[in-house]
Amino acid sequence: LREAALELFLEHGFDHVTVAQITERAGLTRRTFSRYFADKRDVLFAGSEQLPGALAGAVGRADPALAPFPAMLSALTETGDLLAGRVQHPAERRAIVQASPELQERGRTKFAEITGALAAALQQRGTGEATAALLAPVGTAIFRAALDRWAQQPGRASLADLIRETAAELVANVQAGPGQDQQPRGLHVADERRGW
Amino acid sequence: LREAALELFLEHGFDHVTVAQITERAGLTRRTFSRYFADKRDVLFAGSEQLPGALAGAVGRADPALAPFPAMLSALTETGDLLAGRVQHPAERRAIVQASPELQERGRTKFAEITGALAAALQQRGTGEATAALLAPVGTAIFRAALDRWAQQPGRASLADLIRETAAELVANVQAGPGQDQQPRGLHVADERRGW
Numbered sequence: 001l002r003e004a005a006l007e008l009f010l011e012h013g014f015d016h017v018t019v020a021q022i023t024e025r026a027g028l029t030r031r032t033f034s035r036y037f038a039d040k041r042d043v044l045f046a047g048s049e050q051l052p053g054a055l056a057g058a059v060g061r062a063d064p065a066l067a068p069f070p071a072m073l074s075a076l077t078e079t080g081d082l083l084a085g086r087v088q089h090p091a092e093r094r095a096i097v098q099a100s101p102e103l104q105e106r107g108r109t110k111f112a113e114i115t116g117a118l119a120a121a122l123q124q125r126g127t128g129e130a131t132a133a134l135l136a137p138v139g140t141a142i143f144r145a146a147l148d149r150w151a152q153q154p155g156r157a158s159l160a161d162l163i164r165e166t167a168a169e170l171v172a173n174v175q176a177g178p179g180q181d182q183q184p185r186g187l188h189v190a191d192e193r194r195g196w
Numbered sequence: 197l198r199e200a201a202l203e204l205f206l207e208h209g210f211d212h213v214t215v216a217q218i219t220e221r222a223g224l225t226r227r228t229f230s231r232y233f234a235d236k237r238d239v240l241f242a243g244s245e246q247l248p249g250a251l252a253g254a255v256g257r258a259d260p261a262l263a264p265f266p267a268m269l270s271a272l273t274e275t276g277d278l279l280a281g282r283v284q285h286p287a288e289r290r291a292i293v294q295a296s297p298e299l300q301e302r303g304r305t306k307f308a309e310i311t312g313a314l315a316a317a318l319q320q321r322g323t324g325e326a327t328a329a330l331l332a333p334v335g336t337a338i339f340r341a342a343l344d345r346w347a348q349q350p351g352r353a354s355l356a357d358l359i360r361e362t363a364a365e366l367v368a369n370v371q372a373g374p375g376q377d378q379q380p381r382g383l384h385v386a387d388e389r390r391g392w
């Protein structure tokens with residue numbers, strides 16, 4: 001069913017595919033479809049409702065001696081490993097979501113729930129409310145960017161490694177003090193040729 | 197009109213206030229209301245549609261020698277100063293938005309637009325797509341957290357100073373290596389007493 005749905009979404013666009021077409025392509029009945037999925041959107045997002053709780057649980061289990069940001073990072077990598085084992089065809093899924101405003105809105109809501117769960121879990125751990133509210137969306141940004149990189153180049157690295165790589169890139173970027181230009185000179189010259 | 201609307205939203209909750217009540221309290225006609233606002237939501241968000249463009253413009257004007265993160269920060273502080281001059285009654289506004297799921301959803305959409313504008317503006321400046329997609333939501337997280345602090349304690353510091361303070365807090369947090377506990381020992385003991 002999932003394969004049939006992904007094929008059809010890619011061929012015709014998510015908005016133009018009906019559940020009847022999916023079941024027909026898969027050679028199954030509507031009844032079978034309903035046993036697994038609430039609607040066609042659910043084919044793409046099934047299981048993602050567990051993500052906020054899984055991340056919050058992992059933040060809670062992180063070594064109590066860890067500062068908030070490393071604790072959150074360890075939760076992201078742990079949950080990334082679990083998630084990666086369950087998501088099939090990430091590249092196709094990404095292309096379908098990017099082509100549909102409705103699905104992008106759904107994704108936005110999902111990531112907002114993740115941010116809320118991370119903030120609550122950090123506070124549970126003793127992080128102040130203001131700091132938790134600042135760090136949680138940064139954790140979500142790392143998770144989301146790593147997921148995107150993973151879906152763009154499946155097989156290049158594990159999702160957990162990409163989360164670590166993305167976090168390291170963020171740390172390097174925010175450490176750049178004002179006035180420092182991190183870009184190699186050659187690239188900078190090329191930028192100027194483009195009008196900067 | 198804005199004062200009357202804020203009063204009513206605080207008294208009865210945003211969802212239960214009508215435009216008729218607002219104009220009656222202000223002693224003005226519906227026609228006058230419509231000259232300034234599209235609907236009652238617009239009373240709270242009027243002007244915010246300019247924010248993504250203003251931020252993107254400020255990123256574009258930032259010193260070309262700056263690395264992406266400091267360039268984004270300078271845009272946030274510049275725009276924060278402008279914004280602070282225009283937002284009236286931030287504390288009341290914050291309380292109203294926090295009490296209404298509809299307004300929170302509206303805020304989420306607004307911040308997603310800001311993230312999109314920051315990412316596009318960073319790319320225009322020559323930042324790679326993946327790095328821009330990672331840094332833009334971090335910029336939004338800083339902006340949003342600083343706005344929240346500003347609304348919670350109006351008068352404590354300028355919005356621009358709070359943006360700088362929030363960014364510095366983020367940098368300090370992400371620099372904490374794994375295994376380092378940044379919290380003072382006393383606080384940590386107190387945390388353990390609470391079950392951690």
